[in-house]
Amino acid sequence: MTVDLPSLDLLRSLSDRHVLAAVASAGQLTRAAAATATGLSKPTVSQSVARLLEAGVVVEGERASGGRGRAGTYLTVNDAAGCALAVQAGPEGVVGEVVALDGRVLATHRRTLSSPVTPGSLGRALTAVCRALTSDSPGPVRVVTVSVADPVDRRTGRVVELPASPFLVGELDPVRLLAKVVPVPPVVDNDVSWALLAEHTEGVAVGVDDVLQLHLDEGMGAAMWAGGRPLHGARGLAGEVAYSRTSVPTRGTRGTRGTRGTRGTRSTQATSAAPSGTLMECVASLGYLREGSKAIEVESLLEDLDRGAGQARRLAAAVAEVARAHAYLLDPELVVLSGRWGRHTEVVEAVTTALADAGGVATTVERAGITDDAPLTGARIHALGELLATWSAQPGTVST
Known part of the structure; x- marks a missing residue:
């Protein structure tokens, strides 16, 4: 049998x-330290360093001091060879960073937005921030x-x-908007998906392959x-867990907050468990939506959760139903709860109890580690990985 060996270029x-x-x-790092870190031989590292220096991706700096033998010079990444942009666009505005290959944040820009956030206002803020970041980058922007x-x-x-949707009314096309602002097409994803990547890389989900994250804040979402x-x-x-089915209590007034009742309840009490509805309908029925909006009144909800109010506990139970249904569908090893009210003890305990009582489900519930x-x-984590890949896109070459 013929075995294809890897080429020298590869x-x-x-x-x-x-x-x-x-x-x-x-x-x-010095060349010697790079050999230790990579497990490669010193001659192999020296040859790689020579190619990286020639391509301008790394530069030599000051000479290392201390130790025995001939002192080597430190190698550092060359910011002028290229950087990445990482940008977050949400209900409060847009914030973005210029990131060097070694993870240093070289510049930050932000634009605040007022509610309601429209595609026009968000698009203008996104464009302005990316234009400013591109201008501040010491080298070409390789990843966005x-x-x-x-x-x-x-x-x-x-x-x-x-x-x-609690924030954006209408569609937004970041790729089209940024086509003439940044030199490469941006990689666009949902905020909870990026948050779970952060948890999987640096937070409570490190080393866990099967994870469900529920994010509960002004909006509700999940990533898997x-x-x-x-x-x-x-x-x-x-x-999109806002559309998941759960128990929806009925009340005299849907979608508006009632006045405070006695013992931490509201004057318009839930009366009975209707057949099922969506989780968003449950939030509305319990009066936790802002007036004229699909955004959740987080402060009021947190107050009620702190007091153990019946309305808030019903919402925690509804979330637990959704978590249990997703656990049967996905069989996660870990469920991560994030967002201001998602991390509340009442919600954590409701979800933990529901999953513990679910026959056959074996999963752990944790609060998000990165808040x-x-x-x-x-x-930023994804951008750094892609930025590294741009310098080894072709076997045997360093693309610049």
């Missing part, structure tokens, strides 16, 4: 990428990642309009990994 490309990744991860707070059709990068890979669905609608700008963190 081996060189792989060694170059390993060395570059080691330098980027450490911030600065964008997080948006709505479902995204991964085939086109367009934001998908849904009737219960199965077999170590993210699930998006044909049009990016996987994880500050998690979607931006995930977008």
